[in-house]
Amino acid sequence: xxxxxxxxxxxxxxxxxxxxxxxxxxxxxxxxxxxxxxxxxxxxxxxxxxxxxxxxxxxxxxxxxxxxxxxxxxxxxxxxxxxxxxxxxxxxxxxxxxxxxxxxxxxxxxxxxxxxxxxxxxxxxxxxxxxxxxxxxxxxxxxxxxxxxxxxxxxxxxxxxxxxxxxxxxxxxxxxxxxxxxxxxxxxxxxxxxxxxxxxxxxxxxxxxxxxxxxxxxxxxxxxxxxxxxxxxxxxxxxxxxxxxxxxxxxxxxxxxxxxxxxxxxxxxxxxxxxxxxxxxxxxxxxxxxxxxxxxxxxxxxxxxxxxx
Amino acid sequence: xxxxxxxxxxxxxxxxxxxxxxxxxxxxxxxxxxxxxxxxxxxxxxxxxxxxxxxxxxxxxxxxxxxxxxxxxxxxxxxxxxxxxxxxxxxxxxxxxxxxxxxxxxxxxxxxxxxxxxxxxxxxxxxxxxxxxxxxxxxxxxxxxxxxxxxxxxxxxxxxxxxxxxxxxxxxxxxxxxxxxxxxxxxxxxxxxxxxxxxxxxxxxxxxxxxxxxxxxxxxxxxxxxxxxxxxxxxxxxxxxxxxxxxxxxxxxxxxxxxxxxxxxxxxxxxxxxxxxxxxxxxxxxxxxxxxxxxxxxxxxxxxxxxxx
Numbered sequence: 001x002x003x004x005x006x007x008x009x010x011x012x013x014x015x016x017x018x019x020x021x022x023x024x025x026x027x028x029x030x031x032x033x034x035x036x037x038x039x040x041x042x043x044x045x046x047x048x049x050x051x052x053x054x055x056x057x058x059x060x061x062x063x064x065x066x067x068x069x070x071x072x073x074x075x076x077x078x079x080x081x082x083x084x085x086x087x088x089x090x091x092x093x094x095x096x097x098x099x100x101x102x103x104x105x106x107x108x109x110x111x112x113x114x115x116x117x118x119x120x121x122x123x124x125x126x127x128x129x130x131x132x133x134x135x136x137x138x139x140x141x142x143x144x145x146x147x148x149x150x151x152x153x154x155x156x157x158x159x160x161x162x163x164x165x166x167x168x169x170x171x172x173x174x175x176x177x178x179x180x181x182x183x184x185x186x187x188x189x190x191x192x193x194x195x196x197x198x199x200x201x202x203x204x205x206x207x208x209x210x211x212x213x214x215x216x217x218x219x220x221x222x223x224x225x226x227x228x229x230x231x232x233x234x235x236x237x238x239x240x241x242x243x244x245x246x247x248x249x250x251x252x253x254x255x256x257x258x259x260x261x262x263x264x265x266x267x268x269x270x271x272x273x274x275x276x277x278x279x280x281x282x283x284x285x286x287x288x289x290x291x292x293x294x295x296x297x298x299x300x301x302x303x304x305x306x307x308x309x
Numbered sequence: 310x311x312x313x314x315x316x317x318x319x320x321x322x323x324x325x326x327x328x329x330x331x332x333x334x335x336x337x338x339x340x341x342x343x344x345x346x347x348x349x350x351x352x353x354x355x356x357x358x359x360x361x362x363x364x365x366x367x368x369x370x371x372x373x374x375x376x377x378x379x380x381x382x383x384x385x386x387x388x389x390x391x392x393x394x395x396x397x398x399x400x401x402x403x404x405x406x407x408x409x410x411x412x413x414x415x416x417x418x419x420x421x422x423x424x425x426x427x428x429x430x431x432x433x434x435x436x437x438x439x440x441x442x443x444x445x446x447x448x449x450x451x452x453x454x455x456x457x458x459x460x461x462x463x464x465x466x467x468x469x470x471x472x473x474x475x476x477x478x479x480x481x482x483x484x485x486x487x488x489x490x491x492x493x494x495x496x497x498x499x500x501x502x503x504x505x506x507x508x509x510x511x512x513x514x515x516x517x518x519x520x521x522x523x524x525x526x527x528x529x530x531x532x533x534x535x536x537x538x539x540x541x542x543x544x545x546x547x548x549x550x551x552x553x554x555x556x557x558x559x560x561x562x563x564x565x566x567x568x569x570x571x572x573x574x575x576x577x578x579x580x581x582x583x584x585x586x587x588x589x590x591x592x593x594x595x596x597x598x599x600x601x602x603x604x605x606x607x608x609x610x611x612x613x614x615x616x617x618x
Binding site: 088181182183184185202204205206208224225226227228231232233234235262265266269303305306307308309 | 397490491492493494511513514515517533534535536537540541542543544571574575578612614615616617618
C-alpha cells in the first residue's frame with residue numbers, strides 16, 4: 001500500500017571527517033522516500049526552487065517515486081549547510097536558507113488521496129497538522145519532529161501528536177518533549193500525548209519501540225522492542241540516517257497487509273538497516289545504488305548481531 | 310568451574326535522585342562476586358580493614374563465596390563517596406579514601422590455585438599483572454580497568470592487556486585506550502593490544518562483544534554481538550552495574566564446559582541481566598535478594614526485547 005510523505009526536498013553542503021560535498025540532494029522527504037521506496041509505492045509532497053532540475057527528478061524517478069506533489073516555485077530550494085567535524089552524532093548547523101520553503105503551502109494531489117499511510121517528516125507542525133487533517137481516511141500516520149519545534153512551537157506540536165499513530169524521534173528529543181530523563185518514563189509521557197507507538201532512535205546504539213497495548217482486563221501495558229544499529233567501520237556521512245530509518249520502518253509496515261507485533265519488530269530492523277546504509281556514503285549516494293538483495297543481506301547480519309541462537 | 314577474582318571490597322556512600330545511603334558494602338570484587346555466584350563457585354582476593362565484620366562476612370557467606378583470600382588489615386577499608394544527582398550514567402566522585410587498600414599486596418591462597426577462571430577487577434594494573442602471573446594455569450582471564458589507569462598508567466596497563474583473554478570496559482574507556490572515536494576501529498586497536506575478546510558496555514544501551522576469530526585461510530575476522538540493556542522505569546543506584554555485568558558474563562562462561570559462539574552470546578545476555586538487577590536497589594541490596602529463577606525470567610524478557618520471532 002502506498003505512503004504519502006510531506007517534508008523537505010533540499011540541497012545540503014556537508015562536511016565530515018571523510019570529506020566535503022557541496023549541494024548534495026537532501027531533505028527529510030528525499031531520504032525517507034528513497035529508503036521507503038524499496039518496500040512500497042511512495043508519493044511526495046514538497047516544494048522546490050528553480051535549481052531543482054531533471055537530474056534531481058531522475059533520482060526519484062529511478063526509484064518509481066511519485067513526484068506530482070512536488071511543487072516548483074520561483075526562487076531557490078531549501079538549503080542547509082552542516083558539519084560533523086566535532087561530533088559524528090550531531091551536526092553543527094553552519095547555515096540554513098529556507099528559500100521557497102518559507103512560504104510552503106502543502107497541496108495534496110487528488111491522485112494521492114487514496115494513500116493508506118501518511119508520513120509527516122520534520123516540518124512546521126502547523127503544516128503537519130494541515131496535511132493530516134486533509135487526509136482523514138489514512139490507516140496509519142507516523143511523524144517526526146525536532147528540538148526547535150519542541151521548544152518553541154509546543155502548542156502546535158501537541159496538536160499534531162494527537163493525530164499521530166507513531167512518533168519517531170531521538171533520545172534528546174524524547175527527553176525534551178517529556179521533560180524527564182528516564183527513557184521509559186519519557187515514553188509513557190509521550191504516548192499520553194497521542195501516539196500509541198513511540199520509536200526512540202539512539203544513533204549508533206540502535207532504536208527502541210514503545211507501544212501501549214491494552215491486554216484484556218489488564219489496563220494499559222507498555223511493550224518494548226529494541227533493534228540494534230550496525231557497528232560501522234566508518235561513518236562517511238550521518239545526514240539523513242534518521243529519515244532513512246523512518247523510511248525503512250514505515251515502508252516495511254506499509255508493505256504488510258496486517259500489523260501484528262512481529263511486523264513492528266521487523267519494521268524496526270528494516271529501519272536500522274536503512275539508517276546504516278545512509279551513513280556509508282555522502283548524501284543519498286548509497287540509497288540510490290542499493291538493491292533489495294543487499295537490504296535483506298544486511299537484515300540477516302543484524303539478526304545475527306543480536307539473536308542468541 | 311570456579312572463578313578467582315581480585316579487586317576491591319569497600320564501603321560506598323552514594324547519593325542518587327532516589328536518595329542517599331551511608332557506607333553500603335561495595336567494591337568491584339563484591340559486586341562481581343555476588344553476581345557471578347549465581348552461576349558458579351567464586352573465590353575472592355581483597356583486603357579489608359577492621360570495619361569489615363561478621364555482618365559483611367555474612368553477605369558473602371550467604372552466596373557461598375569463598376572469602377579465605379580476603380585479608381584483614383589494621384585500619385579502615387577502602388571508602389568511596391559519589392553522587393549521581395547530575396547524571397545517572399556517570400558518578401561524580403566526592404571522596405576516595407584508599408585506607409588499607411593503599412598497601413594492598415594480593416596473596417593467593419593455595420586453595421584458590423586450581424581455579425580455571427580469573428577475573429582482574431579494576432585495580433592498579435601492577436597488581437593485576439602480579440596476580441595474573443601467579444596463576445599461569447588458568448584457562449580464561451578477563452579484566453576491567455578505568456580511565457585513570459588508561460591515562461596515567463598506560464605502560465603498566467599495556468602489560469596487563471597482553472595477559473588477558475577478555476577485556477570489559479565502557480565506551481569512553483575503549484575510545485580513550487584506542488585513541489579513536491569509531492567503536493569498530495577502537496575494538497580492532499584494543500584487540501591488537503592483547504585480548505582476543507573485547508566487551509564494550511554502553512550503559513542503558515546495552516553492550517557489544519567484539520571477538521577476533523581466524524576462519525581457516527581467511528585471516529583475522531571481527532565477530533560482533535550486541536546485547537541490549539533492559540529499559541528500566543527507575544534507576545535507583547547504578548553503582549556496581551558494570552561489575553555486576555562482568556559477574557553475570559564471566560560467571561555464565563565459567564559455568565559452561567565449552568565456549569562456542571552461542572555461549573558467549575548467552576554470557577552477554579546474562580551480563581546485561583545482572584547489570585540491570587544491580588540498578589534496582591541501593592548498593593548490593595538487589596543482588597543479595599535475588600534468585601536464579603528471577604535471573605532466568607529476566608533473561609527471557611531480554612530475549613523478547615530483541616528477538617524477531
